Structures are given as structure tokens and as C-alpha cells.
Amino acid sequence: xxxxxxxxxxxxxxxxxxxxxxxxxxxxxxxxxxxxxxxxxxxxxxxxxxxxxxxxxxxxxxxxxxxxxxxxxxxxxxxxxxxxxxxxxxxxxxxxxxxxxxxxxxxxxxxxxxxxxxxxxxxxxxxxxxxxxxxxxxxxxxxxxxxxxxxxxxxxxxxxxxxxxxxxxxxxxxxxxxxxxxxxxxxxxxxxxxxxxxxxxxxxxxxxxxxxxxxxxxxxxxxxxxxxxxxxxxxxxxxxxxxxxxxxxxxxxxxxxxxxxxxxxxxxxxxxxxxxxxxxxxxxxxxxxxxxxxxxx
Amino acid sequence: xxxxxxxxxxxxxxxxxxxxxxxxxxxxxxxxxxxxxxxxxxxxxxxxxxxxxxxxxxxxxxxxxxxxxxxxxxxxxxxxxxxxxxxxxxxxxxxxxxxxxxxxxxxxxxxxxxxxxxxxxxxxxxxxxxxxxxxxxxxxxxxxxxxxxxxxxxxxxxxxxxxxxxxxxxxxxxxxxxxxxxxxxxxxxxxxxxxxxxxxxxxxxxxxxxxxxxxxxxxxxxxxxxxxxxxxxxxxxxxxxxxxxxxxxxxxxxxxxxxxxxxxxxxxxxxxxxxxxxxxxxxxxxxxxxxxxxxxx
Numbered sequence: 001x002x003x004x005x006x007x008x009x010x011x012x013x014x015x016x017x018x019x020x021x022x023x024x025x026x027x028x029x030x031x032x033x034x035x036x037x038x039x040x041x042x043x044x045x046x047x048x049x050x051x052x053x054x055x056x057x058x059x060x061x062x063x064x065x066x067x068x069x070x071x072x073x074x075x076x077x078x079x080x081x082x083x084x085x086x087x088x089x090x091x092x093x094x095x096x097x098x099x100x101x102x103x104x105x106x107x108x109x110x111x112x113x114x115x116x117x118x119x120x121x122x123x124x125x126x127x128x129x130x131x132x133x134x135x136x137x138x139x140x141x142x143x144x145x146x147x148x149x150x151x152x153x154x155x156x157x158x159x160x161x162x163x164x165x166x167x168x169x170x171x172x173x174x175x176x177x178x179x180x181x182x183x184x185x186x187x188x189x190x191x192x193x194x195x196x197x198x199x200x201x202x203x204x205x206x207x208x209x210x211x212x213x214x215x216x217x218x219x220x221x222x223x224x225x226x227x228x229x230x231x232x233x234x235x236x237x238x239x240x241x242x243x244x245x246x247x248x249x250x251x252x253x254x255x256x257x258x259x260x261x262x263x264x265x266x267x268x269x270x271x272x273x274x275x276x277x278x279x280x281x282x283x284x285x286x287x288x289x290x291x292x293x294x295x296x297x
Numbered sequence: 298x299x300x301x302x303x304x305x306x307x308x309x310x311x312x313x314x315x316x317x318x319x320x321x322x323x324x325x326x327x328x329x330x331x332x333x334x335x336x337x338x339x340x341x342x343x344x345x346x347x348x349x350x351x352x353x354x355x356x357x358x359x360x361x362x363x364x365x366x367x368x369x370x371x372x373x374x375x376x377x378x379x380x381x382x383x384x385x386x387x388x389x390x391x392x393x394x395x396x397x398x399x400x401x402x403x404x405x406x407x408x409x410x411x412x413x414x415x416x417x418x419x420x421x422x423x424x425x426x427x428x429x430x431x432x433x434x435x436x437x438x439x440x441x442x443x444x445x446x447x448x449x450x451x452x453x454x455x456x457x458x459x460x461x462x463x464x465x466x467x468x469x470x471x472x473x474x475x476x477x478x479x480x481x482x483x484x485x486x487x488x489x490x491x492x493x494x495x496x497x498x499x500x501x502x503x504x505x506x507x508x509x510x511x512x513x514x515x516x517x518x519x520x521x522x523x524x525x526x527x528x529x530x531x532x533x534x535x536x537x538x539x540x541x542x543x544x545x546x547x548x549x550x551x552x553x554x555x556x557x558x559x560x561x562x563x564x565x566x567x568x569x570x571x572x573x574x575x576x577x578x579x580x581x582x583x584x585x586x587x588x589x590x591x592x593x594x
């Protein structure tokens with residue numbers, strides 16, 4: 001019989017993930033402070049719990065997908081948290097993006113309460129969450145990963161157990177680092193193209209058939225050049241993720257000048273008032289520093 | 298009747314390009330200082346010329362593919378160059394990678410000698426040159442591009458007229474800039490992955506399905522991690538191309554911190570004795586600066 005699943009964090013990503021668990025036939029209990037969301041999920045067949053502590057009493061496997069490490073910490077170890085009265089045999093699968101060492105600390109505390117932990121950050125955006133095609137990067141023990149496998153299979157398509165506790169978060173940091181570094185290259189190439197009298201959309205199309213191609217040139221490049229910067233993955237979250245990537249590098253004493261530069265530029269973009277735009281809005285900062293006053297393209 | 302074509306620069310790229318022109322039925326004359334190469338091409342049905350000046354007398358359309366701007370300048374405007382005695386009705390199609398303003402200067406001088414010029418740098422490597430599937434980025438006047446179109450069709454697959462004289466070189470600079478910037482991201486992600494206990498080859502595979510994916514992660518990433526750094530596109534040439542990209546940016550006063558950083562790192566790699574390795578050897582510089590002493594992966 002499939003394990004009962006608790007779910008915390010019915011946001012942009014979690015909403016689709018919890019729905020896919022219900023669709024796959026899991027007995028799902030949600031905890032949310034939002035009464036309207038609770039009603040919606042009741043209507044879909046979910047149960048609700050009053051606190052994470054109550055959720056832990058009802059379910060031995062809980063999935064969380066929340067904005068930051070403080071939120072994960074509160075859910076797991078807070079006064080009304082999952083482990084508030086111990087949680088023998090429990091398992092928290094955390095799909096949030098936090099630092100590897102933060103994941104490891106929470107894992108250690110949960111272990112003392114009798115519970116396991118997996119870091120399992122996700123990639124693929126709202127579309128991937130809604131369609132159940134997420135990439136999931138998992139750090140933790142083999143047997144614990146096996147326990148959560150049915151739940152992963154309901155939410156994602158590319159499911160990778162990449163190493164020990166924290167490794168999932170480290171791999172997510174690698175992805176985010178490359179996104180942000182590649183984005184600097186796109187912004188600088190657009191500036192050169194414009195200066196030289198080349199339509200940057202043509203530049204994007206030509207290079208997309210060449211060695212300079214990237215997911216960022218395709219996606220971010222298009223959103224930057226078309227000015228479609230509302231919604232999407234917010235610059236504030238990319239800044240947070242680059243903070244994690246550079247902290248991981250610093251923790252291990254690694255040399256990472258490009259990641260550091262990307263972190264600084266994304267910080268500047270947020271400080272300049274664009275924290276809530278798609279992170280492709282880094283192009284706007286470059287435009288400013290290049291004196292670009294033209295139209296979107 | 299197809300125009301007679303002269304060809305200069307039977308190197309790694311030019312060799313395949315000239316062969317494809319012959320295969321397509323063009324009457325080709327080559328100029329080379331290398332007697333063995335001259336014999337080889339005679340065997341393939343080509344004629345030979347004693348100097349570029351003699352080549353210009355035999356052919357009104359000449360294609361060049363040489364290492365740098367000095368070589369293009371010598372071929373076009375030197376003592377025994379194409380235009381040494383004027384070259385009315387001539388057209389030089391230069392497939393070398395040089396700076397846009399160098400291309401423009403040569404174009405201006407050739408115009409005075411009665412000849413046209415196209416900058417037409419290429420991308421796609423030896424494989425693309427041999428198979429006739431190059432990406433060709435062309436700058437120049439529409440009518441002149443049309444004149445060279447049959448030759449382009451014999452050598453390439455993705456043929457893009459992207460703007461005025463110099464625009465082909467500027468677009469090539471955009472491509473090279475993004476390659477080198479993306480490469481920094483790959484090297485820094487590999488360092489984080491290793492530090493966190495993740496197999497960097499696994500990191501590469503997982504991210505290749507995610508938003509951090511790129512042609513460089515696929516190609517350069519594999520060569521770096523497998524240590525296959527002999528042959529390929531030399532670091533010395535990437536350093537030269539980044540010199541062009543940053544010079545173009547500086548010429549127009551553009552802000553390009555990532556390209557500048559990539560140029561410095563590639564310069565350091567060359568100075569450290571790795572100028573003749575594939576440019577993916579940038580990973581070796583990162584390894585050194587990270588104290589990495591492990592095996593290839």
C-alpha cells in the first residue's frame with residue numbers, strides 16, 4: 001500500500017506537485033495557512049492538518065516546497081514543527097532550494113528526532129510542476145531515496161540521485177550558477193550586436209545553431225529581447241540562489257570569479273528595483289550601463 | 298557559367314572548404330607556400346598560382362581562410378597581394394576571424410583597387426568544413442553577397458547575411474564571447490560538484506536536461522572532464538577571438554565585465570603554457586587555482 005503523504009508549500013511549484021500526487025492516487029494531507037487553498041485541496045480529495053506537528057502525526061512522509069532555509073527550518077524544527085514531539089520513522093523530502101550545509105544541518109536535527117531527510121530541489125518551472133515533468137536532484141541515503149521514489153515518480157520525469165546529503169542542493173547550485181553566468185554572456189553579446197548594427201534577435205537565432213548556444217540564450221535571451229519580464233523566475237530568487245552557489249564555493253575554498261560577478265550583478269539588479277522581474281531582466285541593468293535607450297529589441 | 302574561384306589558406310578549415318568547392322564543380326585555383334599541399338590539390342583537379350597577385354589575375358573571386366588580420370592584409374594588400382596591380386571587378390571573401398574594423402579597413406582599401414570584400418567568418422569546426430555544413434556569418438552589401446552565394450552554398454549549411462561590412466565578424470565575436478563566458482560557468486560548476494562529492498560527469502548530464510544547459514557544457518565540458526584536449530580549437534585562437542570581442546566592446550564603449558574576465562583567464566591559460574591545447578583546457582587553469590590533483594574526471 002502506498003504511503004500517506006503530507007505536503008507543505010502550495011505555491012507556484014507546490015500546487016502542481018501536490019495535485020499530481022493526488023492524481024497518482026496518493027492519500028495526501030496538506031498544511032497551509034491559506035484557508036482558500038485548504039478548501040481547494042479538500043475539493044480535490046486531500047485532507048488538511050492544523051499544524052506541521054499534526055501533519056507529522058498523520059503522515060510519516062512529508063514533502064516541502066517553500067521559499068528559503070528559514071521556512072524549512074521552521075516547518076521541521078519549529079515549536080509546532082514536524083519533529084516537535086519527535087518523529088520516529090518520519091521522512092521529510094525538501095524540494096526547496098537552500099544551501100547544502102543548511103540541508104545537512106536540518107538532516108542532523110531530524111535524525112536526532114528519529115526521522116530521515118532528503119534534499120530534493122527541482123528544476124523545470126511551473127510548467128514542469130503542473131505536468132509532472134520536473135527534474136529532481138536528490139541528495140541522501142540510497143534506502144531513503146527508494147522509500148520516496150513513488151512520490152518522485154508522480155511529480156517528475158528526470159529523477160537523479162546524485163550523491164550524499166546536500167548533493168542535490170549542490171547540483172542545483174551548479175545549474176543556477178551556469179544559468180546566471182551564461183546570462184551575462186547573452187547580455188554582453190546583445191550589446192555588441194546592437195553596437196555593430198546587427199539585429200540582436202538575428203544574433204540569437206544564428207548563435208543558437210552555433211557553439212555559443214545555450215538554454216539561456218534561447219529562453220532568457222528571448223524574454224529579454226521581447227521585454228516579457230513579468231512573472232517567471234524572479235531576480236530575487238536568482239540572487240538568493242547565487243548567494244548559495246558562492247557560499248558553497250567559499251565553504252570549500254573554490255575559485256569562482258564568474259559566479260561572484262554574476263552574484264554582484266544580480267544583487268545590483270535587485271537593488272535597482274527589479275527584484276520581482278524575471279531574472280532575464282539582468283539585460284535591463286546592462287542596458288542602463290550601456291546607455292541603451294532603444295525599443296525592446 | 299559558374300565563376301572561377303581562387304582559394305588561399307588550406308589549413309584545418311580551408312582544406313575541407315576548398316575540396317567542397319571542387320566537389321561542387323567549381324574551377325578552383327589555389328595559392329599555397331606548401332608544395333605538398335599544392336600537389337595534393339592539383340591531384341584533385343585544382344590549378345595553382347605562384348602568388349596572390351597571380352591568383353587575382355586568374356580569378357575574380359577569391360576566398361581566404363587564414364589565422365589573423367595580418368595574414369589577410371598581406372594577401373589582399375601586400376607587395377604580391379591580390380590588389381598589387383589593382384583588381385577591377387574582384388571580390389575577396391574572407392572566412393578568417395578578424396576584428397570588424399580590420400575587415401572594414403581592408404574593404405576600404407580593396408574598394409580603392411576596384412574590388413569588393415565580404416567578411417564571412419565560419420563556425421562548425423573541422424567536421425563542418427569537411428562535410429560542407431558550416432555556419433557562415435556574412436557582412437557586406439546585398440548584391441556582393443548574392444555574387445558569392447553559390448560558393449557559400451558549396452561550403453556551408455547555415456548561411457546568414459547579418460548586416461553591413463564587419464557585421465559577420467561582430468556576430469562571430471558574439472558567438473566566441475558566449476562560448477568563453479559559458480566555459481567559465483562550466484569550470485566553476487565542476488569545481489563545486491567535485492567539492493560536494495558529486496561526480497562532475499553526472500552533474501554535466503543532469504544539467505544538460507535543465508536550464509543551465511549549453512553547447513559548451515556538452516562539448517567543452519566533456520573534453521575537459523575526459524582530458525581530451527589535444528587538437529580542437531586552440532586556446533591561443535580563443536584568446537585572439539576574445540581580444541577581438543573585448544576590442545569591439547571597447548570601441549563602442551560597451552560594458553562587458555564577463556567577457557573581460559574570460560579574456561584574462563584565457564590569456565593566463567596561454568601564458569601558463571597551454572596555448573596549443575583545446576580551449577576547454579581552461580578547466581586545467583581552474584584545477585590549478587582550486588588545488589585539484591585528482592584524475593581527469
